[in-house]
Amino acid sequence: MTFWILIFFIAAVVSGFLGFVLLRGRSQGEPAAAYDLRVYREQLACVDRDLARGVIGDEDAERVRTEISRRILAADAQMQGEHSGTGPSRAVTVITLVSVGAFLIAGAMLMYRQMGAVGFPDMPLAERIALATEFHANRPSQTAAEAAAPPAQPSALTEEYQTLLTQLRDAVGQRRDDLQGHILLAQHETNVGNFKAGYEAQTRVIELSGDAASAQNYADLAEMMILAAGGYVSPEAEQALAQALERNPDLGPARYYMGQMLAQTGRPDLAYRLWVDIVRTSPADAPWVQAIRAQLDELAFRAGVFNAPNLSPSAPGPTQADVEAAAEMTPEERQEMIRGMVNNLSDRLATEGGSPQDWARLIAALGVLGEAGRAIAIRDEAETVFADDPEALRLIEEAALRAGIAK
Known part of the structure; x- marks a missing residue:
């Protein structure tokens, strides 16, 4: 309620200033023609005095009176025109003022209702961080995210490729301990858009690899899970990313998706700092760098960063227009x-x-x-x-x- 009162008060003050200007404009002081009329009347009186003292003759006095009278008529007509062109009446001005004030107040409230957070309580930074932490700990699982994600559109496959993929599935199904077979299956299932089947095969790759599983193995697993969930980084995908970064802290794709997870869980400030560091330390033409550039401006706005550093790629790459278009x-x-x-x-x-x-x-x-x-x-x-x-x-x-x- 306090916020609405404040909005009403500010709009009323603005309307008051506007009304003061409108009403003040109606009284412009004495017009110039009124001063001319006083001068001409004084000149007529001087003509009469000069005639009484014999300074001028009757004919000269009559001629001067005629000229001064003509000027008086012209000044009076000018003054009447100025009075008739001073603008609308006071009633019209007041009605206009009330309408503008109501528009300002109603417009401010409507704009806030559309763009603001009506009824949302004040939220200090510490409380926002606490809510983000709570959401991070209780966010939907991989299974729930997959159920809510739109179904993936299957890729159009040639008959030959479809036959080879079917044979690969059958062969891997019969040889559950075939590491190379599962690597190929994970790769090709992902290529055709079967992301769930892809990460299931990649999970088996990691199981068969044991301690020899590389950072890239875990990063690939996380990416497949994220694609299966429609871009959402689930707790299970985050665990795979953590395993990848534990083995290689500088792995670009894993760091990119970790930043995406931070942005999704209410910490755009941490995500922004992470992504800026990735852009600065990664090759300019790395695919994850291009993905970051397409989203960095929006993330900077969410993080409250208004003096973002210039991160233009040093090597030839897409223009800013290309990056903005890529986001859509x-x-x-x-x-x-x-x-x-x-x-x-x-x-x-x-x-x-x-x-x-x-x-x-x-x-x-x-x-x-x-x-x-x-x-x-x-x-x-x-x-x-x-x-x-x-x-x-x-x-x-x-x-x-x-x-x-x-x-």
């Missing part, structure tokens, strides 16, 4: 945009070369897009380029494994 794309359009980024990366590596991480990123991305033939060609070329670098070959091999084209 459908999944199919976003997939096409990612395909374009992959092609740009491929062209850059072919013409300028790049680091082992860039080659590994391209191989993994091609695997996600289902372009196994291109991924194999890039893998073979990378192995030739980095034949004398064991560490680079290890990265290439891991990327090939994620893409499902390991030798």
Whole structure:
């Protein structure tokens, strides 16, 4: 109630100032023509006095009186015109003032009802943090999120690919301990949009890998679970992310999804700081960096950051208009945009070369897009380029494994 009283009071004060200006404008003081009339009347009196003293003759006096009278008539007509053009009557002005005041007050209340939080109590920062912590601890599970998420649209598969996928499912179903089979199944189920089947296969990959399960294994599991839940980071997905970051604290995709989880659970301030750090420390053309840029402005607003640093990419990349458009794309359009980024990366590596991480990123991305033939060609070329670098070959091999084209 106090807030509504305050809004009413402010609107009333504004209306009062407006009314003061409107009413004050009606009394502009004495018009210039009134001063002229006084001067002309004084001149007539002077003519009479001069005539009485014999200073001027009768003919001159009559001629001067005629001229002064003409000027008096003209000044009187001017003054009458000024009075008739001073604006609307006082009644019209008061009615206008009342209407404007009512519009201001009603408009302010309606705007707040539409854009504000009517009836929402004052909430100090400590209380907001406490509510965010409580929501984080009691948010919906993976199963509940999947039930509420819109059903995924199945990808259009060629008959040959569908046959191969069916054979892969049958083979893995018969060999539950086949690690390579489950890796391929998780990859291809995800490629065709069967995210639940994908993360179930990836869970089995981690079980079979045991202590050798890598950070990327857990990050892939979390990503599949998030996709299955329609972009929501469930507690189960968060646990997978935590396992990934425990093994590799600098893993970009895991850090990105952890920031998304913070934003979803009422801590946009922590998410913003995390994402800014990711953008600063990750390659400019990394897919997760592009996803962050598409959402960073909105997240900064939610976090109350109005002096955001300039995080423009140093390497060639999408323009700001491209980033804003990406936020409004459908999944199919976003997939096409990612395909374009992959092609740009491929062209850059072919013409300028790049680091082992860039080659590994391209191989993994091609695997996600289902372009196994291109991924194999890039893998073979990378192995030739980095034949004398064991560490680079290890990265290439891991990327090939994620893409499902390991030798």
